[in-house]
Amino acid sequence: MDQLRALRYFSKVVETGSFTRAAAEFSVPPSSLSRRVADLEKSLGADLLKRSTRSVQLTEIGQIYFEQVQDILFQLEQSDETVRSYQAKPTGQLRISSLVGFGEQLLLPLLDEFKALYPEIILDVSLSDELSALGRDDVDVAIRGGYAPNERVRAIRLMNNEFIPVASPTYVAEMGVPEDVFELREHKGIYFRTPRGPTPWLCEIAGEWHDVSAPAVAVSNNNRWLADQAIRGQGIMMAPRWSLGDYLGRGDLVELTFDPQLRVSQNPELAIYLLYQKQRYLVPKVKAAVDFLVARLQRE
Amino acid sequence: MDQLRALRYFSKVVETGSFTRAAAEFSVPPSSLSRRVADLEKSLGADLLKRSTRSVQLTEIGQIYFEQVQDILFQLEQSDETVRSYQAKPTGQLRISSLVGFGEQLLLPLLDEFKALYPEIILDVSLSDELSALGRDDVDVAIRGGYAPNERVRAIRLMNNEFIPVASPTYVAEMGVPEDVFELREHKGIYFRTPRGPTPWLCEIAGEWHDVSAPAVAVSNNNRWLADQAIRGQGIMMAPRWSLGDYLGRGDLVELTFDPQLRVSQNPELAIYLLYQKQRYLVPKVKAAVDFLVARLQRE
DNA sequence: TTATTTAATTGTCATAAAGACAACAATATG
DNA sequence: CATATTGTTGTCTTTATGACAATTAAATAA
Numbered sequence: 328m329d330q331l332r333a334l335r336y337f338s339k340v341v342e343t344g345s346f347t348r349a350a351a352e353f354s355v356p357p358s359s360l361s362r363r364v365a366d367l368e369k370s371l372g373a374d375l376l377k378r379s380t381r382s383v384q385l386t387e388i389g390q391i392y393f394e395q396v397q398d399i400l401f402q403l404e405q406s407d408e409t410v411r412s413y414q415a416k417p418t419g420q421l422r423i424s425s426l427v428g429f430g431e432q433l434l435l436p437l438l439d440e441f442k443a444l445y446p447e448i449i450l451d452v453s454l455s456d457e458l459s460a461l462g463r464d465d466v467d468v469a470i471r472g473g474y475a476p477n478e479r480v481r482a483i484r485l486m487n488n489e490f491i492p493v494a495s496p497t498y499v500a501e502m503g504v505p506e507d508v509f510e511l512r513e514h515k516g517i518y519f520r521t522p523r524g525p526t527p528w529l530c531e532i533a534g535e536w537h538d539v540s541a542p543a544v545a546v547s548n549n550n551r552w553l554a555d556q557a558i559r560g561q562g563i564m565m566a567p568r569w570s571l572g573d574y575l576g577r578g579d580l581v582e583l584t585f586d587p588q589l590r591v592s593q594n595p596e597l598a599i600y601l602l603y604q605k606q607r608y609l610v611p612k613v614k615a616a617v618d619f620l621v622a623r624l625q626r627e
Numbered sequence: 628m629d630q631l632r633a634l635r636y637f638s639k640v641v642e643t644g645s646f647t648r649a650a651a652e653f654s655v656p657p658s659s660l661s662r663r664v665a666d667l668e669k670s671l672g673a674d675l676l677k678r679s680t681r682s683v684q685l686t687e688i689g690q691i692y693f694e695q696v697q698d699i700l701f702q703l704e705q706s707d708e709t710v711r712s713y714q715a716k717p718t719g720q721l722r723i724s725s726l727v728g729f730g731e732q733l734l735l736p737l738l739d740e741f742k743a744l745y746p747e748i749i750l751d752v753s754l755s756d757e758l759s760a761l762g763r764d765d766v767d768v769a770i771r772g773g774y775a776p777n778e779r780v781r782a783i784r785l786m787n788n789e790f791i792p793v794a795s796p797t798y799v800a801e802m803g804v805p806e807d808v809f810e811l812r813e814h815k816g817i818y819f820r821t822p823r824g825p826t827p828w829l830c831e832i833a834g835e836w837h838d839v840s841a842p843a844v845a846v847s848n849n850n851r852w853l854a855d856q857a858i859r860g861q862g863i864m865m866a867p868r869w870s871l872g873d874y875l876g877r878g879d880l881v882e883l884t885f886d887p888q889l890r891v892s893q894n895p896e897l898a899i900y901l902l903y904q905k906q907r908y909l910v911p912k913v914k915a916a917v918d919f920l921v922a923r924l925q926r927e
Numbered sequence: 928t929t930a931t932t933t934a935a936t937t938g939t940c941a942t943a944a945a946g947a948c949a950a951c952a953a954t955a956t957g
Numbered sequence: 958c959a960t961a962t963t964g965t966t967g968t969c970t971t972t973a974t975g976a977c978a979a980t981t982a983a984a985t986a987a
Contacts, residue, residue, distance in 0.1 A: 328973080329944095331631035346935060359975055361936055371710045378935065381984050388713045391909065395706040399699055406695040410671045413688045478778045609691065629945080629973095646964060659946055661965055681955050681963065 331403075333367040334396050336360045337375060341393050344383055402606070409609045417615040418447040425470040428519075428550035428570050429599060430454040434470065437623050444619070448612050456548065457522050468616050469602045481605045483617075486626045488597040490565045492528070492589050493580040498560040505563075508532075508539045508585050515562030516541035520548045526591045528565055536593060554580075565591050569599075631703075633667040634696050636660045637675060641693050644683055702906070709909050717915040718747040725770040728819075728850035728870050729899060730754040734770065737923050744919070748912050756848065757822050768916050769902040781905045783917075786926045788897040790865045792828070792889050793880040798860040805863075808832075808839045808885050815862030816841035820848045826891045828865055836893060854880075865891050869899075 339349040340360060350357040368375050375389035385393060412419075425434050431454065438450060453466075472488055494502075498515075505511050508530045518525040518540075528540045541563060545556045550570055557564040558579045574580040583589075601620055607613045639649035640660060650657040668675050675689035685693060712719070725734050731754065738750060753766075772788055794802075798815075805811050808830045818825040818840075828840045841863060845856045850870055857864040858879045874880040883889075901920055907913045 329629040329631070331629070356976060357935065371707060373710050373713055375710075379983070381934065388710055388909075392706060392710050395702070395709075395906065399703050399706070402695070402702075403699050406692060406699070407671060409695075410673050410675075410688055410692050413673055606695065609688075656947060657964065678964065679954075
């Protein structure tokens, strides 16, 4: 029995929920799948699917087996691609996913140069603050806050992701410099909205965390627009230092300092990471992208 | 092409270093392996092996592929076993590995009861302080100090592994109670020898670690014998609290206390863990053993 | 309830892939 | 230089998979 073929058949039947549809994808008659899956079940001595003419359902053990088989097939796919593309020129489609703000300000400006270096790589860039499934077939390289989701993914720390409070000089002149974090509650707040809601302003005092957010005058998931609002004196904004570009240098915005520090997360280790599947580092296009991006983006 | 068969052939050729020997293990002619591996190489578009009539060597990419393939084959093997043994009675050979001291004192006394509960499980117990490769085919359940080696292994904390200094009342009467850790250097030491050498006595004072070991009067990897030495007043011993059984209760040994505490490792989180492959928890014999051992050994 | 439709299984034959065995080529070893 | 060992190649046989038609089972509609 060609076990691997049986596994691919089984897997596809589960995915499509039908022998007929799965058979169509392999361009073989459904009877082939029926037999191969039956062989597989016989060799395992357990039923994987409950067939009821009109629908196909996983048994309990089938569910467990399916998940593990999916993983195995995926890994094998990746290993094969690694070998196949070994010592070839970087080429093919490369999918990069990045945080929106980071992508707009730092990643996109680099990509022209990357394209010039590797003209045969077709870039597919998606900016989203939702986390994409690097574990599956979605993305080759991802830039994210937070850590590696599992041990097969390598995370390279690109830079600090420290959020600092800023406001325009005009705003400060008008509203005064807040001396104490609790004074902030009398100010105006400009908030970035993540997929999990706006980010509050937090402060740890004597081991306890306090929410010291000001009333909101602007909320958006668009960093650029929020920065404009801040520059025009609409309020105080907490933003990653890297996102402020030259606003601080030119004096468009000034940093406000507090003791203890104002934060947006209880996690002190906020950073931006570049993520990729370890296994795939040898795929030329992936290696080219990782090496390029780390060289250009890593700051410490 | 039966890709999986090709992978098994390839893998075995690498393991045995020879087409002929590998073929013998599958009971097929060497020509079959030759053809299958050649097919595989053709489909991958890369050479995996350097053949030189008298010897077979991996190419660079072959080495990488081989490692990944080994892992995939192993996982598939495990998934298949999980399904095959699903909803069967706990049966078959169960390999347990444990730290020597822990095994002798706590594990072995439990096993008669386990055998009575699951008479169809054939136990294969090996006691060793070397860490066994849970990742490969060696062991079903392991009891170890330290942590899980990777994300596929689950580690259940069984109990604290705090080492405390003890001596017999006669020894203390004769030599006096050491008040300060540095006084220990004038005492007599009884040491357990791990595979990495005897365990020194350490103490952290003002952030700095000091080795305050006494000259050795006895060194062994046999806990029981060392305890006998200590009871007979030969010296001071650092031993895990669990290993002392009722010696403290009966007054055979007394605990010495120091401030700051005397330790055998800079790692404060020493504990005993039960380890098993997550994937294999559904194999009845593994589940039976894990559940039984955790129920009997877990203390907090 | 019964007819109809759709999906999965089973039977039979054709085809393709892997194994068996012998012959051959290449390279160490004596 | 001869011999033994190892891997490859040629040819035939065996086995397993695919193709297509026929059959069975279940869900939907009359």
